[in-house]
Amino acid sequence: xxxxxxxxxxxxxxxxxxxxxxxxxxxxxxxxxxxxxxxxxxxxxxxxxxxxxxxxxxxxxxxxxxxxxxxxxxxxxxxxxxxxxxxxxxxxxxxxxxxxxxxxxxxxxxxxxxxxxxxxxxxxxxxxxxxxxxxxxxxxxxxxxxxxxxxxxxxxxxxxxxxxxxxxxxxxxxxxxxxxxxxxxxxxxxxxxxxxxxxxxxxxxxxxxxxxxxxxxxxxxxxxxxxxxxxxxxxxxxxxxxxxxxxxxxxxxxxxxxxxxxxxxxxxxxxxxxxxxxxxxxxxxxxxxxxxxxxxxxxxxxxxxxxxxxxxxxxxxxxxx
Amino acid sequence: xxxxxxxxxxxxxxxxxxxxxxxxxxxxxxxxxxxxxxxxxxxxxxxxxxxxxxxxxxxxxxxxxxxxxxxxxxxxxxxxxxxxxxxxxxxxxxxxxxxxxxxxxxxxxxxxxxxxxxxxxxxxxxxxxxxxxxxxxxxxxxxxxxxxxxxxxxxxxxxxxxxxxxxxxxxxxxxxxxxxxxxxxxxxxxxxxxxxxxxxxxxxxxxxxxxxxxxxxxxxxxxxxxxxxxxxxxxxxxxxxxxxxxxxxxxxxxxxxxxxxxxxxxxxxxxxxxxxxxxxxxxxxxxxxxxxxxxxxxxxxxxxxxxxxxxxxxxxxxxxx
Numbered sequence: 239x240x241x242x243x244x245x246x247x248x249x250x251x252x253x254x255x256x257x258x259x260x261x262x263x264x265x266x267x268x269x270x271x272x273x274x275x276x277x278x279x280x281x282x283x284x285x286x287x288x289x290x291x292x293x294x295x296x297x298x299x300x301x302x303x304x305x306x307x308x309x310x311x312x313x314x315x316x317x318x319x320x321x322x323x324x325x326x327x328x329x330x331x332x333x334x335x336x337x338x339x340x341x342x343x344x345x346x347x348x349x350x351x352x353x354x355x356x357x358x359x360x361x362x363x364x365x366x367x368x369x370x371x372x373x374x375x376x377x378x379x380x381x382x383x384x385x386x387x388x389x390x391x392x393x394x395x396x397x398x399x400x401x402x403x404x405x406x407x408x409x410x411x412x413x414x415x416x417x418x419x420x421x422x423x424x425x426x427x428x429x430x431x432x433x434x435x436x437x438x439x440x441x442x443x444x445x446x447x448x449x450x451x452x453x454x455x456x457x458x459x460x461x462x463x464x465x466x467x468x469x470x471x472x473x474x475x476x477x478x479x480x481x482x483x484x485x486x487x488x489x490x491x492x493x494x495x496x497x498x499x500x501x502x503x504x505x506x507x508x509x510x511x512x513x514x515x516x517x518x519x520x521x522x523x524x525x526x527x528x529x530x531x532x533x534x535x536x537x538x539x540x541x542x543x544x545x546x547x548x549x550x551x552x553x554x555x556x557x558x559x
Numbered sequence: 560x561x562x563x564x565x566x567x568x569x570x571x572x573x574x575x576x577x578x579x580x581x582x583x584x585x586x587x588x589x590x591x592x593x594x595x596x597x598x599x600x601x602x603x604x605x606x607x608x609x610x611x612x613x614x615x616x617x618x619x620x621x622x623x624x625x626x627x628x629x630x631x632x633x634x635x636x637x638x639x640x641x642x643x644x645x646x647x648x649x650x651x652x653x654x655x656x657x658x659x660x661x662x663x664x665x666x667x668x669x670x671x672x673x674x675x676x677x678x679x680x681x682x683x684x685x686x687x688x689x690x691x692x693x694x695x696x697x698x699x700x701x702x703x704x705x706x707x708x709x710x711x712x713x714x715x716x717x718x719x720x721x722x723x724x725x726x727x728x729x730x731x732x733x734x735x736x737x738x739x740x741x742x743x744x745x746x747x748x749x750x751x752x753x754x755x756x757x758x759x760x761x762x763x764x765x766x767x768x769x770x771x772x773x774x775x776x777x778x779x780x781x782x783x784x785x786x787x788x789x790x791x792x793x794x795x796x797x798x799x800x801x802x803x804x805x806x807x808x809x810x811x812x813x814x815x816x817x818x819x820x821x822x823x824x825x826x827x828x829x830x831x832x833x834x835x836x837x838x839x840x841x842x843x844x845x846x847x848x849x850x851x852x853x854x855x856x857x858x859x860x861x862x863x864x865x866x867x868x869x870x871x872x873x874x875x876x877x878x879x880x
Binding site for chain 2: 316325326328373374388390391393395396397398399400401402403404405407408409410411412420422490493494495497498499500501502528530531532533536
């Protein structure tokens, strides 16, 4: 056995629906080197792990080989901290139960810990980001989907089965918009994700076809949350309404989360936060308006100050560091 | 100082909107004696404490005086475990901040701990009831209002400020029914409480005025959740629809709570649970229907097997025992 002072590094892996980011992290939370590969989950998981290993091997060797590592921390959709499995992830093609931590351990020869991708990001926020020093907070990722990580008393909430904190799937509009991957209706994710913002823009343009809008300069398939933001910046009314509508729903959902765990802060990150005050203001208004009196004007609602990929890599590495 | 072996008892107090129940509890969780007084919160709080003391004094003396007691545990609406204050309780006439633990300590000469009334009940369930041995569960009181207690990893969730777990105030129907005391619209409490069931019955009778119903044999002011239950038992269709509607909303809300903390069980108690399968079946159906796949068919939904007043008295006493 190598002595423990040789164990200076961890690998942090953020496995996402589209791409997987990874980095070598030292004990002070510096990302020494990093990279990314497509997740390509339509291929067998073994191929994915082969490619991941091929990319990481030279990085590992540069800092002294596997003996310099404590282990591998990994965040993935529906990643279960108790079992080390990805279980029934809606946005991956790998179906059913994937024993990913076991497979990675076998390939790399390093102890591998798994958690939910959003929980990994929350740990990154707690150790190095906007939630540093906080014991009660919730992180919400507003990306392709809506993820969440919940910390109570300084501990990640994983619940009885390791799957706690799926706030993107909570229902915010009874019988609302269909979630095509899950079949549910009116969950937060179908409204407050980049995909949701795009869908809202399409609906608003259709509902009021004679109203002029810069958004009409784009083909429907081109429309994205970035384009909606660009048009809002230029003063486009429909584009601004899209963010007001999104913030109204998101804020109401956040109020419900506050009334559950009474956090000190809610930290928003992910692509949608690029819309800045266009999304922040209506969200904050709706959150405060829907809070029961004892919770009003207490909860900080802030954007993450970490790079999104950094938060997840750092948080994942913190599982083993 | 008396030696600690003399400290055999605690006083458990459940301060409710209408009445306050109290009991002497021994270290094995037996309620030795108990009583109740009207809370009468329109009178000054000092009068209330005088009356409480007058009733408890003989009970205390019977078992050996205050020196036989560890202290007093108390549950109250908006009771704050950190400050010992009742703060802005919507269903009490005492307005603003009431330093109830301090006042009780002064009057009784015994250390007094306060918590939220629903949290006290949850502690009772954990120590002596349906949640015995569980580390992850949620209790929901379906009474005049809707209260909740949340346990994660064997600990009460009180949050950053001591007020966590106000699930009755979470919004379940956007822009829904008005909550007259808080001004919010569409919160769980306005639907899934005894008051909510009564209101739903009134609305259903008005919406379909020509439809026969046993409920029409009662004056509007007589209608109560008990009467709706009696009529449902006799096969009345509107009465059954009232419970189906209530269960649909409650179940959707419970699904959201499950996706937050992933508990092993949800324990329902309070007046509405007397409706048995009329409320349980639609609630369970709606909960399962709205759960994200990883949570389906995992969570026990059960009625409490403790007497409601016992759960709260026992739970309150557990704060100091």
